[in-house]
Amino acid sequence: MPTARIASGHTTPGQGWQAYGANGIYIDVNTTSARFTGTPVYVTSITGPGGNQWGLVGPSAVYSSTATSFRVYVQWKDGSPLTPATAQQYGWHINWIGYDNP
Template sequence: MPTARIAAGRTPAGQGWQPYGPNGIYLDVDTSDARFSGSPVYVTSIGSTGGTQWGLVGPSAVYDATGTKFRVYVQWKDGRPLAPAHAQQYGWYINWIGYDNP
């Protein structure tokens, strides 16, 4: 019988962000190294090497989660345009913890 598994990780700072319309960006987070066997529950936060992440909404919402990946979308809370270059400039990254209880 499979046992519960907990794993955690962090994406590379500023890398992998993609545009989502004129005011948002998203990041696909690879969790395959965790070797989850089921559909884990993920908890996320956003970090930065250059600040400013306090002005974002969305980084704790997880989309399209599987045992090997999930996606997060972010935008400025005031609706200003946001592009992947901002994530690169500020070194944004996603911290994650996954709990899998197959």
């Protein structure tokens, strides 16, 4: 009988962010190192030394989750333009914890 697996990780600060429309960005998070056997439940947060993540919406919403990856979309809560360059400037990265109970 398979046992539950809990693993965690984070993306590289400021790297991997892509534009999503005019006002948002997203990042694909690779969780291969966790060696999940099923699709886990992921819990996320965003952080970075440059700050300003308090003004974002979306960092805790997980999309397209699989055993090896998921995606997170973020935008400013006031709807103003957000670019990957901003995420790089602030050194934002996604922290994640995954729980797989096959």
